[in-house]
Amino acid sequence: MPSYELVFILSPDVADEEIPNVISRVSDIVNKVGGSVGEIVQWGRKKMAYPIKKFAEGNYMLAKLELKPTSIRELETSLRLSGEVLRHLLIRLDE
Numbered sequence: 001m002p003s004y005e006l007v008f009i010l011s012p013d014v015a016d017e018e019i020p021n022v023i024s025r026v027s028d029i030v031n032k033v034g035g036s037v038g039e040i041v042q043w044g045r046k047k048m049a050y051p052i053k054k055f056a057e058g059n060y061m062l063a064k065l066e067l068k069p070t071s072i073r074e075l076e077t078s079l080r081l082s083g084e085v086l087r088h089l090l091i092r093l094d095e
Helices: 019-032 069-081
Strands: 003-010 036-052 055-066 085-092
Touching: 003 019, 003 036, 019 036, 019 055, 019 069, 055 085, 069 085
Parallel strands: none
Antiparallel strands: 003 055, 003 085, 036 055
16 A cells, blocks of 8 residues: 555644544544554644634644545545544655
């Protein structure tokens, strides 16, 4: 399976204690569509360049994934519908 990097921004409404739960829900979404999560790195709370959904900052995360190309649309739809994820970017890594 091809490797991907998923960068996503969590809403600042998510408390610091709840971040591991949200990360596990994102991992569950990836596993549900047939992928696997290698590691997730928390970049921390940062100010955004422009407001997204009236938020000026967010919690940035980086996840390394292995995913079938046919499952990308379903993953992105699930992330878009998630209330905690403000934005996401999925990039395929060249190998």
